[in-house]
Amino acid sequence: MTALETEALGRRYRRTWALRDCSVVVPSGRVVALVGPNGAGKSTLLHMAVGLLAPTTGTVRVFGEPVRENLRRIAFMAQGKPLYAGFSVAEMLTFGRGLNPRWDDAVARRRLAELDIPLGRRVGRLSGGQRTQVALTVALAKRPDLLVLDEPLADLDPLARQDVMRGLMAAVAETGLTVLLSSHVVSELEGTCDWLMVVNGGRVQVSGDIDELVAGHRLLTGPAEGADALAARLPVISRGGTGRQATLLVRDGTPPPDPRWTTRPVNLEETVLAYLRAPDLAALPRPTLTSTR
Template sequence: MTDLPILEATGLGKRYRRSWALRDCSLSVPSGRVIALVGPNGAGKTTLLHLAVGLLSPDQGTVSVLGQAAGSGEALARIAFMAQDKPLYESFTVEEMLTFGRRMNPKWDNDFALRRLASLDIPLKRKAGKLSGGQQAQVALTVALAKRPDLLVLDEPMANLDPLARHDVMRGLMEAVADTGMTVLLSSHVVSDLENTCDWLIVLNGGRVQVSGDLDELLAEHRVLSGPVEGADALAARVSVVEENRSERQATLFARTGPIPLSPQWTDRPVSLEELVLAYLRKPDAAALPRPALAVS
């Protein structure tokens, strides 16, 4: 496994006319992870992904994949990208899609593609436009996986799929990760898609990176603290409060803190992934960023 970050951005920004879709984005993500990229609509998720795979050029800053400039031939050879609309040539048969993939990608694994589609009972002679939404997603994922990329980038891959199809696509993705050890960067606004699958979290909010880090570490260092409102100010001064709610008698603090002694009137509990994401999205000025390990030129 390489020591180079799979994805690294420094001061990255992209502007559309007078508005910044992404600004001052700096992050460094290690290889071999399943990375969840979350945020509300319009947060800049697709822009970041398109910059990473070379479909867009930055207006400021830099972005690289395994040390190679995004969009360069060296980087593109190591990336597979599956867009939200599951791009397939609708007039092509599934078999013709595989032929197209084989001709375009020197590391193409046609035996893998055939085995995977056979296991899913997807007929090779059927036109892509005649497949169900779930089957189209599986064919698009197969084409991406058969490229044998180091980095697989997926933009809302489960969008518009029913729950069973969503489960099947995610299961197939996780099986491929287990078999190959590749890195996956997966955007979604549905947090439940990410439970028990992703181990690195990036939260984009308003075009800026708000959270980035190892998911287990992020969950471990956040707590929900509950107790009498009279002691809330004193406790809040000892921890980093992301969000708080107070009633006449009760206070609840969502805090970034390690183990901390509490008076008997106070309780604390771990947080869930959904709670973590929503707490930060509700507070755009709050941030949970790791100590960066950006490469030094």
């Protein structure tokens, strides 16, 4: 089943396009990493996916239905983790219960107890990591099928980041929900997320299974004198090197014909950075959209 499907999706602010011609299909049950530089359109895409922004062009559907008709199945945690600082943690749960008909209070209280976060403490007196955990708890207690997180790790120290991601993965394992999260910390997404979307310059460059994407790329190293000829025959994503040695990151599984060139696999971070440095390139052809209506 498809969790998120967009077709020719775009959002324009006056004469500037924040996102344009975005067509992606994300299967349900995936943990999706949304990566891109500042101003690339990530938050715009997330806000349209949860119904906070209306598209200028195109459509977005969640589990086969227009977003506005499926809000009950979506939970969203904004980058600022909007909580009421003067509320106690228990009052935040009461607030969430009053707004969400699918609210699971037992899950929320059990999760906070496991995290050792006192229900009577004011939100404003919690640490940054604790506030993020409370915001995530409120989102999870809504019992969503799609959880959307905008930079959930941005203001956390490494230990708090690890704790948040561990708790998120436990929730995914327990419920099977689909998660879409944006992040700048690419290295921390490897081993956690299984689907990748790269947004660059207001357009989607990459969308697909992480293992398949990474396996479809490799780094070639060889003499600089033959680099031009080899690059002309291969889909080169990025090129580097110094002096007599050249490196080519390519999207191709065929071994180089010249034995002087060596090849090695690349990791997720190398693949992502290569595309971010080449905003005009795309990893995959336009996806074929399957109707779920």
